[in-house]
Amino acid sequence: MTDAATLFGLCAAALVGIGVYALIVNPQPLRKIVAFNVVGNGVFVLFGAIAHRGAGAGWGGDPVPQALLITGLVVAFSATALAVTLLLRLFEEAGSATLAPDAPAPAKPDTSDG
């Protein structure tokens, strides 16, 4: 039998993996931001599972890591909001939202495939 902490701890490990894969593979910056959030969620759930293992004094979890998690969630939101705003401004200025170094593709005959 597996307890909730181990189950969701393993689930968190898988979430981090999914996020890392998406972060590398998806070319769109917005998808990378979502992927980064999935990695973050994985780390938070793992931390939450560890907090749950530290249950004591009549509480279902160790309150210290749980409080740090709330701080973490708020900071993650702030970072995401800043990243999204940067991306929207890039789109507004450049007319595209690509991270490719040779972004205006039409006028470039030189194509090094990879």
Next chain:
Amino acid sequence: MTEALNVGLALVILALALWTVVARDTFAAVVGFVAYGLLLTLVWVQLRGIDVALTEAALGSGLTGALLIRAAARLRKTESAARAERPGVLTRIVALLAAGCVTAALAVAVLALPDPAPTLAPETADNLAATGVGNPITAVLLAFRAMDTMLEAIVVLFALVGVWSLAPDRAWGGRPGPLQRADPDGILAYLARALPPVGLVVGVYIFWIGADLPGGKFQGATILAAMWLLAVMAGLADAPPVSRTWLRLALVGGPVVFIAVGVAGAAYAGAFLAYPDGLAKPLIKVIEWALLPSLAVTLALILAGVPERTST
């Protein structure tokens, strides 16, 4: 029974996380991410972190979701161009290997966690009475680890400064975001009239009970911010120009009070952010009351975005 539900929950969450990776349409991926965030809330309940669950529902899934959905809608035109730059097979294999290694390392760490688990719960319980609050999370946030919370409030403020600093020169000091127009008889305008009274009560209630039960200023402030954003999206209210003095004062008010209490602690209780005996609870209340409006305004304005319209 609960175990079967937990396994099902974990599987649905992993499936939704995969959906955000494989979905062709970014908008669909983002909508999947919002649903996934709401289900994460249930994970937090299962891990007995009700305070974290409230934060996840309000901020992690709610506000982040609104932010991402709006961005996906604005970036729709870039979809077809982005599909052209698909990564090669080699990149995919390397990514898969990297992801597999990270997951395997974490899984091994999860299975090898020490037993009995290290915990600070007994220490928190022993010292809880000194703070006067009943919710251990609030005690950690505003007494034992108050420095973290102060810096966090400042980080949120800095995020807003970062967002504003991206404003084009012509719009500096103007109103954030495009002017919103909605059908005045539509369902959005109706909800924007019907929901805020309820939302305001819920937000203030979650803030109010935070001292003794799950809840607190971050969750309450997020709900208040969401209610204001709803009215803005329905065109019933407009975001104020960011150059308004009262707005700037509202933004810095919370952090300034927090720092002032900290400095007073250095003078009268021997350490920065220390509370004199017997005054812990009133001082915590002062900080919370000062932070609630500041956080609500800051979060709402972060969502409202870059100033785009010159103020008139």
